[in-house]
Amino acid sequence: MRSRPGACKARCLPLRSPRSRSSETFELGDYFPVAFTGVAVGVVIGGFLNARIVCRGMRAMSHAAMTGFGVVAAALLVLVETQTLSLPMFMVLALLMMCASGLMMANFTALAMEPQGNIAGTASSLYGTITTLLGIGIGTIIGQEYDGTLLPFASGFFLCTLAAFAIVLVTEKGCLLQTQHHPI
Numbered sequence: 001m002r003s004r005p006g007a008c009k010a011r012c013l014p015l016r017s018p019r020s021r022s023s024e025t026f027e028l029g030d031y032f033p034v035a036f037t038g039v040a041v042g043v044v045i046g047g048f049l050n051a052r053i054v055c056r057g058m059r060a061m062s063h064a065a066m067t068g069f070g071v072v073a074a075a076l077l078v079l080v081e082t083q084t085l086s087l088p089m090f091m092v093l094a095l096l097m098m099c100a101s102g103l104m105m106a107n108f109t110a111l112a113m114e115p116q117g118n119i120a121g122t123a124s125s126l127y128g129t130i131t132t133l134l135g136i137g138i139g140t141i142i143g144q145e146y147d148g149t150l151l152p153f154a155s156g157f158f159l160c161t162l163a164a165f166a167i168v169l170v171t172e173k174g175c176l177l178q179t180q181h182h183p184i
Helices: 005-026 029-056 058-081 087-144 151-171
Strands: none
């Protein structure tokens, strides 16, 4: 039975790419799982932080987290471009991006579902499908650019953050960091 290489490549890219980057760039070898877990802790921290401060306003918190993510992505890109990125700095920046991601994802999803009312379940399924397909497509494009350096990775984060800013500016009608909900 023949497998579909394109489908396998898209599914396996997220699993292969971090190991390749760490092995070629930082020479982690057997310590890769420890480093990967350390970065993943950022999502957990973001989730716990979100639970504590979400009452201050989902919209403003999501926008602030996206802004923080963008600043960290820009710093990562500059350090990669100047070839001054060390493993400890990469770990800190990656942890901060994952923390910001943990703050953003749940809140942006909840904000997207807020006006859906009775069809929120269907809308949530559609939202999940669309974001997954976009993630696969964008991740595959970025992964295909992998050249043994972190440049495609850092550029991808930065460009995706700029695209996210543009989408949020359009959907929020140019208003960022506001706590009030504006009817659609």
